[in-house]
Amino acid sequence: MTYQQIRVSLDDAVAVITLNRPERMNALTKVLEAELRDAVEQAGRDKEVRAIVLTGAGRAFCAGMDMDELEVLPPDDIRAAQWMRPFDMNRRADYQTRYSYFPAAPKPVITAINGAAAGLGLVMALYSDFRIASEQAVFATAFAKRGLVAEHGIAWMLPRIVGHAHATDLLLTSRKVDASEALRMGLVNRVVAADHLLPEALALASTLSTEVSPRSVRVMKRQLWEAPFQSLGEAVALANAEMFTSLQSEDFKEGVAHFQEKRPARFTGN
Structure with missing residues (x-):
């Protein structure tokens, strides 16, 4: 357009x-x-x-x-x-x-x-x-x-x-x-x-x-905007499901690596 x-x-x-x-x-x-x-x-x-x-x-x-x-x-x-x-x-x-x-x-x-x-x-x-x-x-x-x-x-x-x-x-x-x-x-x-x-x-x-994971930002933004429609239990259940997925992500690996190696993060959003 x-x-x-x-x-x-x-x-x-x-x-x-x-x-x-x-x-x-x-x-x-x-x-x-x-x-x-x-x-x-x-x-x-x-x-x-x-x-x-x-x-x-x-x-x-x-x-x-x-x-x-x-x-x-x-x-x-x-x-x-x-x-x-x-x-x-x-x-x-x-x-x-x-x-x-x-x-x-x-x-x-x-x-x-x-x-x-x-x-x-x-x-x-x-x-x-x-x-x-x-x-x-x-x-x-x-x-x-x-x-x-x-x-x-x-x-x-x-x-x-x-x-x-x-x-x-x-x-x-x-x-x-x-x-x-x-x-x-x-x-x-x-x-x-x-x-x-x-x-x-x-x-x-x-x-x-540059300083935070775009994947984390994407997921947390959705959590924040979903929360007004959820009970506490539903919010916890969603967080648990997203946590399981995030632990397998490339951004989680990079988040640990850049901290340990004391260098700027190189997040990909994956």
Whole structure:
């Protein structure tokens, strides 16, 4: 696919995806949605890629859905099969809907939030594995101010990240939250100076690409995102099964060898 509204580049083993509608604060369109999903899926399949960084061009990360598209009525039925059906029977259906597919990617997704993250822009960030914010970042759910509701699973995701009280506040008031408050409530992992944002995200991606086993990262990401649907017993059973397999893997052998030999790891992901 030739991309019109995103940019994709490869930085060593890191796929950097940039939402590229700066004149519209990277507001979502159907074109951008399709391109982003394609880029994430391709990065997930690419054996050379070990981490994904998502950011926005210009002064915003993503201001939500483009209001020009919302003016076209009636809108598509978001319950339609094209948005809601599972696309891969080997993946949990919960993480294959219109915006919830980041957890299904086998690589960690790091969101570098360079500015406003509102509405669906916030939803996308919540489905990431890591959220790093610029000091200039601002967050808002926005839905109540548009006469809408808690869209696309945000009522499920947000309380799991910031707790029920903060989630209720953010959703019902639609108020803006700056980067420092977002950090205090656990909405983001860390806050950095604006000019350090992408280097910080790339440094984290590099750590995930070179210092730890990509196989371990892949399995543990699945464990973390499966856990909300499991009992403790089921989580232990899955861990036991994965442990048995990991002990036979090439990455386990390399993990022991590089420690004993006091040298950098050379993990293959196998």
